[in-house]
Amino acid sequence: MRRTYRRPGRTGSNRKIVIGLVVAAVVGGGIAVGTGLSNASSVCDGMDQAIRNNQEFIATQRANPNSQTEAIVANRQAVIDLINVQKKQAGCSGAVAAPPAQQATTKPPAQQATKPPAQATKPPAQATTPPANNGGGAAGQVVCPGSTVTLSGEGGAPAASSGTFPIGTTLRVRNLDNNKSITVKVASTSGSCILLNNAAFEEVREPGKFLIRRAVIERVG
Template identity: 90%
Template structure:
């Protein structure tokens, strides 16, 4: 009869190798899942920011109504509904709470003033044109520090703004990828500028719905 001898510790070494491989597989899977969750969170955060901006605009309109309020509010609500559909398709959870109702603001009473006496003045020196940060014709940098997201509206590249009137030409440059686009304000919103879907696609980074580092210029 033949006897088989095992070296001391041989079985223990094999078990350590198997356990080590299993732990490495679990850690690797955790890193992959973590990366996916981070990208998904960035997409959801951008769409939530767009919803908040539109909700804030609606609250401001209802606090200071005019003849266009109902039509504008209906348009903004349609944008919010569209973004919520996009959130559902992207797997984003949680609803964005509506902002508290705002109080109506009254314009200050006008006081009669006497025209100031005219004084002889020297003509001011010619103003220097601002630096061109977005390519093409020089523009005036506005809304410094503002983030840019999408309004959810369709159609040709355009923008909406609560700062500039309809027809104003604005240029947006994404400093993270150096892409820029020049658009006209076609509707009103509750922020400096919101890009519609077509315009946002021209300058955004893949998978992102928020431009955190942007230069916004008023041109023309």
């Protein structure tokens, strides 16, 4: 009778090792993919927020038009178009819905003045001095606490736009996530506390991010 001898080995152990390596490779790949998707999502979210900021500003301008409304709206629409191009290059999908149209703010109708009776005596007028408007805070004070900072999409030298502070105001923005800061002047109007143009935002942002969630905004002299 012919006997067949089984060659000794560790077939079961080898199979376990191979399966373990495959699982580790799949898990490792999943972590890498997950991290990449997280970074991509942050980039797309930041650009979407920049588009919303500009859309809200356009809606406000159209609801309360003036002699410069058309030029301002055209400029902001050009910024939105540029950000959409950047979104496409970054692989971001989905369009940002335009905000609902705002109603124009109207002044209440003037009330008809009634002539007081002849015997009524008019009280002496008291001079009142309205408090000075300092644009949201004195020099050296932190303003717009809790506000996120994103980009306006505008080019040129480092500058900012704001709907809270008048043109010419100097603001310092510090990114608490990397401790980088920049001091800029408000050069245009927007619908947010502060938006940084491309050059200014590049100085303080974290690589690959288009939104600063933890920022300190300070008005300087």
